[in-house]
Amino acid sequence: MSDTVLVERLEGWRKLTLHRPDRLNAFNEDLHAALAAALDEAAADADCRAVLLTGAGRGFCAGQDLGDRRGGDAPPDLGDTLERLYNPLVRRLRDMPKPVVCAVNGVAAGAGANIALACDIVLAAHSAKFIQAFARIGLVPDSGGTHTLPRLVGEARARALMLLGEPVEARQAEAWGMIWRAVPDEALMPEAEALAARLATQPTQGLALTKQALDASATNTLSAQLDLERDLQRQAGRTPDYAEGVHAFLEKRPPRFTGRAG
Ligand code: T3D
Secondary structure, three states: OOOOEEEEEOOOOEEEEEOOHHHOOOEOHHHHHHHHHHHHHHHHOOOOOOEEEEEOOOEEEOOEOHHHHOOOOOOOOHHHHHHHHHHHHHHHHHHOOOOEEEEEOOEEEOHHHHHHHOOOEEEEEOOOEEEOHHHHHOOOOOOOHHHHHHHHHOHHHHHHHHHHOOEEEHHHHHHOOOOOEEEOHHHHHHHHHHHHHHHOOOOHHHHHHHHHHHHHHOOOOHHHHHHHHHHHHHHHHOOHHHHHHHHHHHOOOOOOOOOOOO
16 A cells, blocks of 8 residues: 555544655655545545645655656656646645645645645745746646635736746745745644644534635626525535534533534
């Protein structure tokens, strides 16, 4: 069995660690397959109510393993890799019906940066940096980066970062709104784990619906978004966690959410 992704099953949540530390956790086909399987299992497990993604060693992820791209006779079809591997990965993260926290423990480059930014809440160690490294090797930013980054940091910064391939340090990333928080290196894992554990006690169905609404807002008109909020709120209002939340409020006690659909 592959050990390229380490899976830890905690109380109500899972920690997934990219594990090719000697290659800064760069993606090869094996890592893609292991991560896809781990995410699918987490998505399907009702007892798993949050996911934490991080990297082993001194890097988070250096994107595609360029060792696998050593020249052959014909140029590779990189559209095929995106179609088969990177695009499904981003969709898995965005469609995951529970929150995904990313703890960026070191450099996040190329697809590694954009996979991190596809997660719901991103924490980064002060020593971490984000690099849109694609321009350095003649490629186009992928893994949703051309969609995500301008929305996070604005058009001017996204363009410069993508055309120049310059690194952004964690504290700058926080200041620009690219990530939720930059924390001292030693605080990263305790904070990220506490956040995942906290999310695992929250109304999971409502959070999943919130993710849907936020994703749709990127392309919806206000009017369409209002309709969507109506439909999603209808669903949220039928969940046991909503009933529990209201009862708990009225009884002046902390809620006991189960995350169950019905
Ligand atoms: O191909 C497709 O399917 C299309 C999809 C593309 C998606 C992409 O992600 S394209 C972008 C690919 N990634 C990169 O271009 C980043 C390459 N890496 C770097 O620029 C640097 O390694 C970093 C800036 C990330 C970190 O620099 P530094 O100085 O901290 O570390 P290092 O010494 O460069 O790397 C440490 C080791 O990891 C080193 O191996 P060694 O010399 O100790 O044996 C290095 O070769 C290896 N490594 C780092 N990144 C990759 C890698 N090996 C293979 N592929 C990598 N991407």
